[in-house]
Amino acid sequence: MTGHADDGVLVARARTGDTAAFERLVRRYSGPVYRIALRVLNDADAAQDVAQEAFVAAWRRLDEIRAGQAFAAWLYRIATTRALSAARRRGTAGQPDPVEEPDTGAPARTGDPVQHVLAEDLRGALWRALARLTPEQRACWVLRELEELSYDEIAEITRSGPDAVRGRIHRARTRLAEELSAWR
Secondary structure, rough: OOOOOHHHHHHHHHHHHOHHHHHHHHHHHHHEEEEEEHHHHHOOOHHHHHHHHHHHHHHOHHOOOOOOEEEEEHHHHOOOOOOOOHHHHOOOOOOOOOOOOOOOOOOOOOOOOHHHHHHHHHHHHHHHHHHOOOHHHHHHHHHHHOOOOOOHHHHHOOOOOOOHHHHHHHHHHHHHHHHHHHHH
């Protein structure tokens, strides 16, 4: 899990009303929570809303974290559940064009403008292909490939079995490979 060793300390302090401790957790996890929501919803505004709702819910429900439970997994479950619920309410019809991932401080572009354009085109193709997956497949793929979580962690977050997670990720990878075959 991507959690930090002192998450438990910060959670314990936040439970006593220490808002500064919770603010540190928000700063630490705001990027991953937003990315998960953005990839599931494919809408920057809706993703921002879901991320904010997830942190508000986490603050209100801090007492629900079990001893030894990773804060990150618990928070990702809240964010993923809210994002999937929002995606189901919206349905797939009329979704906006795929939103590209915000610049995350990736290495600076090389001096080769052709390579830069090709990389940007591939990145856009990936986001468009992701938008065509089911929200559940997108969520599992994002948690595995972008957040680098294990199948068991994803199963816990999505409240599904590891076999279901493997199946969703397999179908997502297969579909992405088909959609991106021109880039091989």
